[in-house]
Amino acid sequence: MLFSRPRRQTLVATDLDRTMIYSRNAIAAGTDVPTVCVEHLDGDPLSFMTTAAALRMQSLTEPAAVIPTTTRTIKQFERIKLPGAPWRYAITSNGGNILVDGVPDLRWRIDIDTKVRTNGATLSEVTAELRSRIDDSWVTKFREADDLFCYLVVRPKLVPEGFLADWDGWCRAHGWSASQQGRKIYAMPQAVCKSRAVAEVRRRLTESGELVEGATTLAAGDGALDAEMLRAADSAIRPRHGELEQLNWTSPNLTITQASGILAGEEIINWLIQESPAPAGIQPITGR
Template identity: 45%
Template structure:
């Protein structure tokens, strides 16, 4: 078993967090309601084609760096491996990361091939292959509103759409078609994903938790694809924006952050800090030492 950061009482907390619109934000997703003069300091955490592409707050980056010293921080994202590897938090180098919606577990930046093979085996039981879904999606989408078509690590596919021109009823009919064949649909901003149901973040989160011997797992995410690992964690948090907010999704163990946009990253990392402190105080050090 790989060693993981632990508090002075030996307990191990794992933090599993989605990235986009949870911890990091594109310029269009910042949603800063403050004046320019009172806006928080932002830190660029992703460069794309030579330009800053994603940001979080300075407060969140500092807090995350401190948390990574005393807990196991596991980025948990639908991004492909290549997309994830562009993201760099100052002072944080996660040993584990989950990408491709659970299709890959990265260990020190390298994919765990055994995990990937087990995922491919589970996906093979679906009633439609990736090729089938790609073909059907192309047949249903028109060039005037389907801006881009992409495949993620040969595991799932998605389209980037013009929301103004998106036909009424497309998402509903596409969701039904996919659901009948063992696939699920998620709408994240302008991206519409089609993902095989066995491909899940919660399956990978639980696997990493076992590897590091975590006895307390906390989680954060904003999309429908995050709901499974939010519920599987001991406690979770979601921002008041995003797909789950649009669906009105709630769960007894999942709280809602106070602020929208990039300021939600402050709320989420502050909550992580509270949870790590709570976990470390569940069993006093002297009690653990006596066991």
């Protein structure tokens, strides 16, 4: 079969929320830069990038195979109009789903479901245990995501002391883990992992010839659920905010932005372009 897609030398796996895109609350106080809305919910603007970052995101797709890699559900991901789309591959549900030209790959999902059943508690068992540990005084929402994992939306200052550590301990004993990102506390099967999905997409792109042999993998993310993906990449970057910043998490292959908030997203895109073999004429965003 003749190959028509351009061969890339770099794969970029990037988290979205608080890495590439930012809610109004996540932009950072005092930041006054032009922005573009990249997500609406019920007609209301929800997520933003700086205008410069949005333009540069489009440029990033020239030298690199960009793989949006998010904990969002498929439905939540589909709300985002990220510059550079449409995507050949996207990873949602923390690696539980791989989208191929926008369509969920059923073989990948069946394999993930089998691993979850084999290696730990079921989603029903986890949700039952979690419900027994929470109440409405500090939890505003309880959600199940794509029949894979669950999460709470909480009032962070009211979360009982020691709750996350105790809950994570129970989860790990049952093949799951718990982590907090802002107002959300996730319970995630250990079999559901962004880094495994990225490795699978890389394998497919290399096998099809869309990615050259020995291509560089770059990764970006801000939360604990991104840590393994960052560690597994050839080079990685995280913003100076978020869960990994709070944990002071680092790795030998890691760069940390100077900026925080939405300007960190701009800095991350600059870094990704600088680390990717780029066509002539693409230059990083200069200082303001």
